[in-house]
Structure formats: structure tokens, C-alpha cells
Amino acid sequence: MKTTILSGLLLILSLNVQSQENTEKTNANKDEVFTVVDDVAEFKGGNAELMKYLQTxxxxxxxxxxxxxxxxxxxxxxxxxxGKVNNVQTLKGVPNCAACDKEAVRVIEMMPTWNPAKINGKSVKSYYNLPIRYKA
Structure with a gap:
């Protein structure tokens, strides 16, 4: 009898937890910025066009x-x-060259729109990290 009651109680609790998870997933904050996505954001034309843009x-x-x-x-x-780029930040700059960091931020802030990241086929906000190399 105790086993049946305990099993029933565990079943009810697990259903409650599962329904809370589903509610959280469907009520995702519209301001959420994702780090894990199905399709990552991409510069229009791909990496080759991104490199051309940076070189130019x-x-x-x-x-x-x-x-x-x-x-x-x-x-x-x-x-x-x-697809608009915003919230540009320097994670790690070039040692002894604040001007290099400032220039990288300037160029990224003026980028054209990208193809946004997607989750389940829907466009979402996502973070993107981009290394920019300066050769001496």
C-alpha cells in the first residue's frame, strides 16, 4: 500500500515538473540572447565575404x-x-594598442545586416565572437 502511494506521489510530482519545463520553454523571454542555436548567424555571403568586408x-x-x-x-x-549587429564589445584587446581595439569595434558596428541565427527555423538573437588579427 505504501509503495502504491509513493509511486503515485512520484508520478504526480514528475508531471508537475515536466509541465513547468514546457511552460518555461514556450514563454522564453523575447530579449534572450542565445549561445547555442540550430543555425549560427552568418555574414551575408559567408566567411569569404566577411573577410573581404574586413579587408576593405x-x-x-x-x-x-x-x-x-x-x-x-x-x-x-x-x-x-x-540581422542587425549591436552591443559590440572587446573581449580581449591587442596588447598596447587601444587604437586597434577601437578600430575593430568601429568596423563591426558599421557592418551590414547578417543572416540571423535560428532555432527550430525561427530567427533569434545570438552572440557572435569574431577574432580580428593585426599583423605587425
């Missing part, structure tokens, strides 16, 4: 050229559901 628009700061400073700047930004 990125200017090597005079200070860095003069002092032969090189390195990689890691930039993080959000690609919105409509």
Missing part, C-alpha cells in the same frame, strides 16, 4: 604601424533577429 574597411592604426604592434583583438557582439 579595417584600417591599420598609424600608431600600431609605427610601433610594429600586432596581435588579435577578440570582439563579441549580438546579431539580432533582423
Amino acid at each position: 574597411n579595417l584600417k591599420y592604426p598609424e600608431e600600431a604601424k609605427k610601433n610594429k604592434i600586432g596581435g588579435t583583438c577578440f570582439i563579441k557582439f549580438i546579431v539580432a533577429e533582423d
Whole structure:
């Protein structure tokens, strides 16, 4: 008898937990920015076009050229559901070259729209990390 009651109680509790999970999934915050998606955000035309865009628009700061400073700047930004780039941040900059970091942010902020990330075929906001290399 105790086993039957205990089994029934566990069944009721597990159904309650499962229904809470489903409610949370369907009521996802519209402002949520995803890190795991089915299809990642992509620059229109793919990586080859992204590289062309960066080569055309990125200017090597005079200070860095003069002092032969090189390195990689890691930039993080959000690609919105409509493909617009926003919330551009420097995660890790080029040592001794704030101008390099500033230039990378400038170029990313003026990017054209991307193809947004998707979950279950629906466009969502997602984070994107982009390394930008400056060669001395």
C-alpha cells in the first residue's frame, strides 16, 4: 500500500515538473540572447565575404604601424533577429594598442545586416565572437 502511494506521489510530482519545463520553454523571454542555436548567424555571403568586408574597411592604426604592434583583438557582439549587429564589445584587446581595439569595434558596428541565427527555423538573437588579427 505504501509503495502504491509513493509511486503515485512520484508520478504526480514528475508531471508537475515536466509541465513547468514546457511552460518555461514556450514563454522564453523575447530579449534572450542565445549561445547555442540550430543555425549560427552568418555574414551575408559567408566567411569569404566577411573577410573581404574586413579587408576593405579595417584600417591599420598609424600608431600600431609605427610601433610594429600586432596581435588579435577578440570582439563579441549580438546579431539580432533582423540581422542587425549591436552591443559590440572587446573581449580581449591587442596588447598596447587601444587604437586597434577601437578600430575593430568601429568596423563591426558599421557592418551590414547578417543572416540571423535560428532555432527550430525561427530567427533569434545570438552572440557572435569574431577574432580580428593585426599583423605587425
